[in-house]
Amino acid sequence: MRADRDESRLRTPARSSSALDRVEDTPWRRSPIPGVQVRPWAHVSRVPARHSLSVDVEDWPQSVLDGRLPVSDRFIAQTLRLAELIELRGARATFFMLGNITRKAPELARRLTQSGHEIQTHGYDHRRVDRMTPAEFRADLLRSQAVIEDVIGRKVSGYRAPRFSIHAGNPWALDVLAECGFRYDSSIFPMRLRGYGVAGWPQRAHQVRTSDGAELIEIPVACGRMLSAPMPLGGGGYLRVLPVFIVRRHLAVQEALGCPELVYCHPYETDAYGVSRAGRRVPWLTRVHQGAGRAGFLNKLDELLTRFRFAPIREVFGINES
Numbered sequence: 365m366r367a368d369r370d371e372s373r374l375r376t377p378a379r380s381s382s383a384l385d386r387v388e389d390t391p392w393r394r395s396p397i398p399g400v401q402v403r404p405w406a407h408v409s410r411v412p413a414r415h416s417l418s419v420d421v422e423d424w425p426q427s428v429l430d431g432r433l434p435v436s437d438r439f440i441a442q443t444l445r446l447a448e449l450i451e452l453r454g455a456r457a458t459f460f461m462l463g464n465i466t467r468k469a470p471e472l473a474r475r476l477t478q479s480g481h482e483i484q485t486h487g488y489d490h491r492r493v494d495r496m497t498p499a500e501f502r503a504d505l506l507r508s509q510a511v512i513e514d515v516i517g518r519k520v521s522g523y524r525a526p527r528f529s530i531h532a533g534n535p536w537a538l539d540v541l542a543e544c545g546f547r548y549d550s551s552i553f554p555m556r557l558r559g560y561g562v563a564g565w566p567q568r569a570h571q572v573r574t575s576d577g578a579e580l581i582e583i584p585v586a587c588g589r590m591l592s593a594p595m596p597l598g599g600g601g602y603l604r605v606l607p608v609f610i611v612r613r614h615l616a617v618q619e620a621l622g623c624p625e626l627v628y629c630h631p632y633e634t635d636a637y638g639v640s641r642a643g644r645r646v647p648w649l650t651r652v653h654q655g656a657g658r659a660g661f662l663n664k665l666d667e668l669l670t671r672f673r674f675a676p677i678r679e680v681f682g683i684n685e686s
């Protein structure tokens with residue numbers, strides 16, 4: 365039924381090598397982050413999938429409510445439920461796992477790897493990058509990388525910062541990522557919102573080069589536009605609350621332009637009762653903000669998984685492992 369919607373008539377234009385050459389010849393230009401230059405990331409997807417889905421795997425009370433809380437085991441069932449839906453629709457995803465989560469449930473990380481999903485890191489215990497020194501960030505990054513690589517037996521070279529906490533205030537984080545052997549980052553939210561994001565940041569995949577000469581590929585999460593202003597729609601509360609046709613239309617238009625998008629979510633968003641079972645009092649505003657849209661979220665995600673083809677970031681965006 366969904367296949368006969370209007371946007372299904374849109375077709376992705378074949379990408380000529382000359383168009384790709386033009387992208388590769390594009391000079392570096394200044395970005396809204398001082399000292400950081402950008403240019404479009406030229407790639408040719410080798411998979412039929414058109415978009416990527418990423419999942420930040422964490423335990424909601426520990427990662428959102430209070431970082432001092434012990435990690436519960438609720439995330440295991442939530443993640444499995446999400447993975448099963450993704451696999452049922454013939455898709456695979458990128459799972460950004462915390463180090464503490466991987467330590468608690470190594471069999472979960474192995475099960476995801478064996479099912480063809482990509483595993484990368486979300487840091488060790490969900491501390492914001494902008495509240496760490498460069499040395500602390502390096503230690504957090506290497507600690508999570510070591511734990512995950514040890515469990516899954518594969519290289520970890522992609523990163524998503526907790527709460528998108530890489531921005532104009534801490535461009536040194538990009539240098540640290542490159543020093544630690546990371547190939548790509550997905551931490552810069554391409555518009556300014558309260559506490560995160562960069563106004564005017566490119567909405568599509570870009571190469572970034574820091575003032576120290578470090579280079580990375582930056583894959584922002586999907587953002588649309590409304591009345592010429594950027595509009596978040598690719599994940600979090602926005603994806604849960606917005607009518608699904610808005611997200612569907614954005615993905616279809618980008619697909620027709622040959623531009624892959626990156627959608628993101630968390631396993632806890634599939635748990636409609638997770639906020640009330642947090643085990644401690646949750647402030648009213650947090651309850652509304654974190655709980656809104658959870659009840660219908662799996663259905664919404666299922667609609668997107670049915671309508672579009674999703675694959676892991678490295679495959680869709682053509683990024684080598686090392």
Ligand SMILES: [Zn+2]
Pocket residue numbers: 420422427486490525526527
């Ligand atoms: Zn997170």
